[in-house]
Amino acid sequence: MPLVTAMDAADLTLSFVTPDGGRLTRDLSGGEVRLTARHEDGDQAAALHPAGAAEAREVGAALMRLARELKATRVRVPASEHAAALAAAALAEDWRDARYRQATPAPVQLFVEGLGADEQARIEALGAGLTLARDLVSAPANVLNPATLAREARTLEAHGVDVDVWDGDDIAARGMNLLAAVAAGSATGPRLIRATLPSRGEAHTVVALVGKGITFDTGGYSIKPAAGMVNMKSDMGGAAAVLGAVRALAALRALIPEGVEVRAYVAAAENMVGPDALRPGDVYRAANGLHVEITNTDAEGRLVLADTLTVACEEGATELVDLATLTGVKVSALGNDIAALFSSDAALTARLKAAAQDAGEHVWELPLHQPYLKTYRKGTVADLKNSDMQPAGASIKAALFLGQFVTRPWAHLDIAGNATREEHATGWGVGTLVEYVLAR
Template identity: 50%
Template sequence: MEITVKSARRYVDEIPAPLTVAGYWGGELTEEAKKLDTKSGGQLSRVLDELKYKGEFGETLLLPLGEQFVLLFGLGRKRGVSLETVRRAGAKLVHEITRLGFKEAVTETFLAEKFGKKQASYALAEGALLGAYEFKKYKSDPEIKKLRLWLARSSGPAVDRAEIVAEAVNYARDLVNEPPNVLTPAELGERAKELAREAGLEVEVWDERQIQQAGMGAFYGVAQGSVNPPRFIQLTYRPQAKPSRVVALVGKGMTFDTGGYSLKPSESMLTMKCDMAGAAAVLGTMRAIARLQPDCEVRAYVAAAENMISGTAYRVSDVLKSLSGKTVEVLNTDAEGRLTLADAITYADREGAESIIELSTLTGACVIALGDKVAGMFSTDTRLGREVQEAAERAGEKVWPMPLEEEYREMIVSNTADLKNVHGRSRHGGAIVAGLFLAEFTEKPLVHLDIAGPAYSERPHPLGPAGGVGFGVRTLVELLSPSPLNEE
């Protein structure tokens, strides 16, 4: 769907459009809907009484009103309503409007009286832009619907910011949804270069020779089994003035993961094109940061590779020397992400990052613990962890703090090398052990977000279709460039 969201200062009944959307909340018409009802001589009220319309969330009722149509949109009960209600209403609304065949509509800004005009405008616009996302690049004859949606009495700056953030999320979704024969590590490097040219970012992409020369033995060990060579991607945003702080973003960039010789079952490979969702989130964030221009310096690092099987692939019992100098015994080749991330985190540390935020589809254990809607957050620094969690709450993404239990560290100590990449045959505490492993490669404040659950959806979800979700972009943008809209 091609959608344009426009802000307007006028009331909903003052903007000419073939369709006017009004809300029904808590069993009664909203103030904007009441104005339409008065203008129609009580026609809306009479129809509602006759049809016993309840206005459950997402329930719609299309009515003719003079030369226009009015679409009543149910917002559900007042109890438990939140900005997420508004965001999901925006996503659902755009599909209902296009299903009815309208190409232009005006809607009231739902629940602005409760949450304030700025926040309600932002949530509604963001929901509409995210909900309209489709990935039809490889369809032979795709049907692309178009919609122009006016938000009555909305905040222009809020709508503008929503457009920037939603575009960044959808960019990340596009990357995740690309087939792995297209989005190889080299192609991901090219996409990063293109992003840098468009956004005015600094960029450097290393090839396999440079990766080896740098001493990234853990990263290259994973990558060496594929005919598609690895790439190490570096993007930098610098503010015009002296930066308030220097933050590194590290994203897992496995463009396809077979599991290597610890081979995955075939059904588990069906979603493995999403194993670079952390990288996609980091690149999407950089796209938004370049436009929002915060006062901090932001550096992004992606170790892009494929985990394949061949005569040159790494094996169980191999020992790899990481960039940090620490050696790692490989006990499971399907625990490859933490090896690539180890070198990326070390590099980010050495380049002068004051804090590091890392995102990865790292463990099935985290999905078992938190399901497919919530990311696990592991932090070595209480203050940074709190910052990330609060940013996620403001952004509308679900992040839950998890422990880095030091008593479990002995589970990754190897008899052969310094460390081992998994804790043996036991599956207990798998997500925690993975976080402890990553923490071995920096002394700087580190937040590890395990997004294995919410990064990819195998069925449609409230803010989009099946496929890449773009999880993490909204949280990182809110962390690095806090929205002024929170201050009414």
Template identity: 70%
Template sequence: MQLTTQPQSPDLTLHFAASTDAAGRLGRGLKPGEVRLSTRGEESDEALALAPTNAADAREVGRALAELARKLSAKSLRVEACEFPAALASAAAVAGWQDRRYKGQAAQDEETESTGEMQLHVSGLSAEEQQRTEGLLRGVTFARELTSAPANVLNPATLAREARGLASEHLQVEIWDESDIQARGMGLLLAVAAGSDLGPRLIRLTLPARGEKRRVIALVGKGITFDTGGYSLKTSAGMYGMKNDMGGAAAVLGAMAALAELREQVPEGVEVRAYVAAAENMVGPRAMRPGDIYRAANGKTVEVTNTDAEGRLVLGDALTVACDEGATEVIDLATLTGVKVSALGNDMAALFCNDRALAAGLEQAAESAGEMVWELPLHRPYLRGYQKNTLADLKNSDMQPAGASIKAALFLQEFVTRPWAHLDIAGNAEKDSVATGWGVGTLVEYVLAQG
């Protein structure tokens, strides 16, 4: 869906009624967030909704409007003025996304003919709000396309190529291959990638500060482009869908794409860096085995008790590099633990943080973006299960599901030396088999609020 500044002759127009207004027979019983078709015309249609009283209602209206437009095959939408126009516009634009890249040509042609590229005009949307919405839309779309791509298309090498395509006058991209990673001592990332013939990549992006640099925000993403579980092999049902185990990496790259578009809105003095640890977790002659011990980039040794707990390994090395390179704060995103879904479901991400100001900033950013987070504790005694009965400094799992999300976060904390937050987005990166781009909005809102 494309935002337009000039209203065209719309196929569908959305009007608003106050909740105290009877809104006539057609609007009777309208609920907040609901969009109801009110008039079918020869050349255009009209719909009705209650005027949103908060941003959450506006997002619900936006999503419902996009769904109605699809059903009506409307190509041009107009929304009359309301409060929270940016929330409505961004939700409608995101909800209008469909990935047609992997359909046959006939199906693509048929869908293009029926829906085409939707045009959306929202009255009352300021120029700055439109720019911000368009930047976010670009980032979310990029993240969704990465997450949606099958593993025979997207692997560590092609993910690096996609990231390199973001390079511009203001956004620097650097790719470390296996030899670079080995030279940096990133033994955990190398271990996870050893079972694949594609090798690992460390993808590093930098959006330099405008003016004198005073802060460096590092965004770190788990980029497992496919996860078989390694020799701790997943079941068939558990393995299907593991192309989206790079949802954290996709969100980080999407956020960088959006921030590059919105560079003039990034507060002066704030530099943003992204680190994506990319690998496939496969079975092969060189693959890591349960019981193997590897040395991380920070010198700690880790015994692999479960090869399917690979995300924390690649993140450990990436977090070390981000801290060593001078980040003042670090935020990582990862589809890390299945038990996070049991605890919080698919709509809400788990937040772990060692710094109160950073946690509060991320909670506010998530609320502004319409994404939900819930903070869980970094209960230090739980780490003991990863420290006992091993020849190494740490195990990567104690094989006990109780408290597993907390223990995984505590493992990551062993690799940070800065204010740090971990967002476990297992279950968030995809909804109803459609990639969501979850996390792009939260990261962008957080950076833009650091004035």
């Protein structure tokens, strides 16, 4: 959807009203958009004045749903205190993946009165990042694999991002045996992607954004049931989010604090079944020297992240945030709208919470309860096993496992369930990461 700066005539015009605005609008609730009139020269809709940014986002999303229903292609919104939040939500709601359909919807133009040039530039940058993330998550696994994901990451070079890609031999040379093992059942092999947005001036802070990039997850020999496998093309939602954030930040680099370098690391692999695939009982040496016994091949995300977090620390990251569709029990605990936040650093936690609130995304902090890690050290021939096969506290235990591979302030966002909603990719995390970096 293009965000335009002027519009002569609109197919759909929104008005803000008071609760006692008449028979058609007196029972409107906050965030609701209601069609009030239909005319040959354009339809009219109404909403209450948003009480805050969150309500403005609800209005923006509802307005776009109404526009789709009415097949409106030119939408006008009056000025409001929270125009930027409304516009950003409207643009996000309008996204649909039409790459694999013969019939494509007509593009919608949105004109929001009173929107400043700087606000519009920020919204458009975020929109570009969200679109990239959503396109990646939505792509089927026969289109997007570790090799093609690396090619997509290289498109960021056109926006001033330095992109480096390591394949299987490079990964083995770095001692990333966990990443290599997860990818061993796939003909494509693994990729480690690093996308760097250089700092303005000498770098004093290196922010590493680490994304789980499992482009398809069968579960390996601990194979998933059919119902649990069908949507596993979205198991790279964390990778999509960090690449989308870098795409947005590349357009907003003038707003990134001087001396802050941003690096996105993506651990890309397919978790497949094959003669070389990892098996329960196998033991691998991680990049930091710890040995890990594989008890569950479907607990693969923590393996690829472990090696990648180690490499990010070794390459000088001063703080790290990883995003991963990691544990199904996170969905049981918090649902699909709220991400689980784990962190080793109180200041980093506070910044991420503030960033999520500013982005209109939701996080909830869960504890890194160290005693839970004991079960990953019992009954194994190695330093750690990758799962104790018990769902109780599984999200916490997975986060504790990752914590064994970081040596800097670190936060982990478990976004299982967040990457898609009603079969549509969301791009969850792009907004939070962008706000986090800009406020750094």
